[in-house]
Amino acid sequence: MPSVWNWQLGRSMDYVYSESRPEKQVSAVFDINKCIACQTCTMACKTTWTSGKGQEYMFWNSVETKPWGSYPMGWDVKLLESLGPASWDYATDPPRYSGKTIFEKVPDGERVLGFLPEEMDYAYPNRGEDETSGNIEDTPYHLSVPQAIWTFYLARICMHCTYPACLAACPRKAIYKRKEDGIVLIDQERCRGYRECVRACPYKRTFYNHTTRVSEKCIFCFPAVEQGIWPRCMRNCIGKIRIVGYIHPPAESDPRNPIDFLVHEKGLALPLYPQYGLEPNIYYVPPIHSDATFNRQMFGPRADAAVRTYRRIREGLEPELRAVLLLCVSTDKILGRFELIDDPVQGETAVGYDTQGVEVVRVPFVEPVVERPFHDAALDVYRHNIS
Ligand code: SF4
């Protein structure tokens, strides 16, 4: 098998095809701390792409409660049991993965270590919703939830991986990664519904359609992305947890690019289960109130540092991070560059530019407040100030 470089593992690894990175790679950052599990993203996607026959149990975007929720049932736990605990060598910088990936711990005669979920595994999206990591003691006013109790919401779409397992496993070569933006798509004409992609994808983000008898998956709303606009699930996010952009490999990181800044420069946003070895391109700001060991298992060895960085934003110590987080929830245009300026009128202000360098958004750190007189003598009207 060819050897390819996976920067998330800090080492080369085996992959079915030679390394071939796209000209640009779409990416997104999800801030878990802001997700309220409203499922607006899920429904935005469902009504756009998966409302047809055979798609009833198909959710290209789903949101589950961790630690107990999952869709399809046990998608991560089942694979983690086959792969074993993740082991990282912390002596190197960045830490190096010393275990095996799903391309390296592969059974004889197969290309990827995976499993095919049962049909019933898709029947209960987010079973275990709002179940916490432990039992809350029965207290009269629910004021004394112990620190050890935690829960968080994990929103997931296709990761548009650099080394997609779905693509590697497809015997028909029906799955391809677009050169121009790294979006991974299934050619519906070539697919014969063998479900090798469903078996191989560790995130279980390809779905078999029993009516059309071919597989389908998230297309990262490429018609919108081609216009410089965010995908539907991202635009409609109520919690504004999502940031869309393009990512470079770490050696080519651009510190003014919002995604590079969050992922490479600050290490705030981390891949989900990097030990699988796919170099996924959706990144997560890990939850700051959950168990640190659980975070490390799910987001890799840099989870503790990311939580510390996030806390510093609240303390006012990371103005540029604050600028990026503010900007990227104030537009639905894909940003290529950001800067923090000291505006003579509005003070500290975050400014965002699209991928052509045109300014598309400007957000002051502190919104101006105007208090109007209760009685407007010119118009002879009374006004209440509301916020
Ligand atoms: S998340 Fe799964 S479906 Fe998406 S590109 Fe990666 S392997 Fe393929």
Ligand code: SF4
């Ligand atoms: S719309 Fe946003 S806040 Fe609501 S569940 Fe989806 S990701 Fe979470």
